Amino acid sequence: MTIVREKHHLLLRLSHWLNVPLLTLMIWSGVLIYWAHQPYLTIPDDLGPFELHHRLAEGMAWHFTVMWLLVINGLIYFSYLCFSGEWRELVPHRRIFPDAFRYILFDLKISRTSPEWSGKFNPAQRLAYFSAILLSIGAVISGLAIYKPVTLSFLLTLLGGYEVARFIHFFCMMSLVLFIFLHLIQVARAGWNNFRAMVAGYEMEK
Amino acid sequence: MKWKNNYKLRTIISCLLLLSFFFVSWKVFRHISDGEKISGAPAPLYKGYVLNQKVWEMLRSAKRASKGSGKSLKGKSPRVNGDIGLQAPVDIERYSVEVVSPEKSVLLPLGAFKALPKISTSTEFRCIEGWSEEISYAGARFSEFLSAYSLGKKPDGKYYSYVGLETPDGEYYVSIDMESMLHEQTVLTYEMNEAPLSLENGAPIRLIIPVKYGIKSLKRIGKIIFSDQRPRDYWAEEGYDWYSGL
Numbered sequence: 001m002t003i004v005r006e007k008h009h010l011l012l013r014l015s016h017w018l019n020v021p022l023l024t025l026m027i028w029s030g031v032l033i034y035w036a037h038q039p040y041l042t043i044p045d046d047l048g049p050f051e052l053h054h055r056l057a058e059g060m061a062w063h064f065t066v067m068w069l070l071v072i073n074g075l076i077y078f079s080y081l082c083f084s085g086e087w088r089e090l091v092p093h094r095r096i097f098p099d100a101f102r103y104i105l106f107d108l109k110i111s112r113t114s115p116e117w118s119g120k121f122n123p124a125q126r127l128a129y130f131s132a133i134l135l136s137i138g139a140v141i142s143g144l145a146i147y148k149p150v151t152l153s154f155l156l157t158l159l160g161g162y163e164v165a166r167f168i169h170f171f172c173m174m175s176l177v178l179f180i181f182l183h184l185i186q187v188a189r190a191g192w193n194n195f196r197a198m199v200a201g202y203e204m205e206k
Numbered sequence: 207m208k209w210k211n212n213y214k215l216r217t218i219i220s221c222l223l224l225l226s227f228f229f230v231s232w233k234v235f236r237h238i239s240d241g242e243k244i245s246g247a248p249a250p251l252y253k254g255y256v257l258n259q260k261v262w263e264m265l266r267s268a269k270r271a272s273k274g275s276g277k278s279l280k281g282k283s284p285r286v287n288g289d290i291g292l293q294a295p296v297d298i299e300r301y302s303v304e305v306v307s308p309e310k311s312v313l314l315p316l317g318a319f320k321a322l323p324k325i326s327t328s329t330e331f332r333c334i335e336g337w338s339e340e341i342s343y344a345g346a347r348f349s350e351f352l353s354a355y356s357l358g359k360k361p362d363g364k365y366y367s368y369v370g371l372e373t374p375d376g377e378y379y380v381s382i383d384m385e386s387m388l389h390e391q392t393v394l395t396y397e398m399n400e401a402p403l404s405l406e407n408g409a410p411i412r413l414i415i416p417v418k419y420g421i422k423s424l425k426r427i428g429k430i431i432f433s434d435q436r437p438r439d440y441w442a443e444e445g446y447d448w449y450s451g452l
Binding site (some may be wrong): 003199 | 217248252257263266317445
């Protein structure tokens with residue numbers, strides 16, 4: 001007997017998929033801005049088919065328009081988490097670090113025993129998704145601080161100055177890129193049933 | 207079983223919707239990128255600039271400041287970035303600045319600026335490229351310059367909305383909103399880092415406006431314009447944000 005279970009609410013799926021073009025645009029335009037001054041990593045003028053050089057104005061124009069859409073999408077997602085109570089699925093419990101570590105060992109088939117868990121997400125997912133939320137908030141706050149360092153000077157002071165804020169923004173972006181990379185691998189490994197849940201909303205259990 | 211067929215249909219429709227969503231997203235991106243431009247920026251993104259300007263003009267306070275640490279920067283030369291408008295030879299001995307508004311035009315010698323109270327201050331000076339450095343600078347506060355020579359106001363006593371500045375050869379030019387020009391850190395500068403301005407930093411007189419990106423701090427002021435129509439702006443014509451406020 002196959003059991004069909006609703007997994008991801010429509011609102012959650014909408015905001016998830018909206019993130020794909022919006023976040024892509026933000027990262028791409030951010031790299032165009034970064035090209036003009038490269039304090040951490042030196043990037044090439046062209047990255048495969050992507051021309052990165054001398055596009056600062058274009059990068060800024062996209063970055064500072066799309067940011068509104070991405071923030072609005074983020075707020076929709078947060079409101080959904082709050083009102084549905086689904087934030088409970090994401091907020092880490094006390095033993096999240098050892099549990100996530102043990103789950104990763106289990107997932108990599110190094111260990112045979114999985115830590116006990118319940119809910120939508122395993123401990124590694126819980127930690128990864130929660131971190132992604134924190135990184136997004138960090139990217140928005142540090143982004144605002146370097147975007148308007150005089151008008152929002154309190155944010156700059158809070159973060160420890162222009163250079164620090166710029167580094168935090170860069171760090172959050174790079175960590176989110178790493179998250180997306182691991183996320184794609186894990187989605188591919190988890191298979192169709194899991195992927196379909198994010199598209200059509202339901203999963204099946206035999 | 208009926209429910210299973212329904213779920214299959216739901217999956218097919220959802221997948222098709224997702225694929226069309228990606229397709230439409232790509233089309234919208236191409237359309238915006240390749241479509242109509244306003245001042246060098248794709249039209250919808252130009253509207254984004256305008257929206258942002260409204261938001262930040264609402265949120266800014268007259269007391270906002272970009273203060274430096276105040277430590278001495280004597281002997282350190284300010285970073286030079288850009289030489290547009292500085293190519294023509296300049297006669298510093300007989301230098302004068304043309305001040306133009308719809309009702310009058312005056313020629314002010316350099317002494318007219320140096321006669322005003324000298325303000326010395328420091329700031330974090332930020333480039334639109336992403337770097338910044340601390341500078342100290344000295345000169346006449348722009349707001350005091352206006353009141354001392356009764357400039358910048360219309361016959362009805364209200365300020366003009368915009369100030370335009372140009373190099374003597376007219377090759378580089380900016381325009382700035384009056385509120386930012388009246389900011390207390392906006393200075394008509396003749397000294398940087400406790401030394402007279404060098405030629406490549408805009409001698410004999412330049413603007414330093416720390417509430418804007420460095421592109422607005424025009425070097426070697428040849429002309430000051432007051433107007434309610436926004437005067438031309440070099441980088442805003444190239445797709446950069448005209449407001450460029452920090």
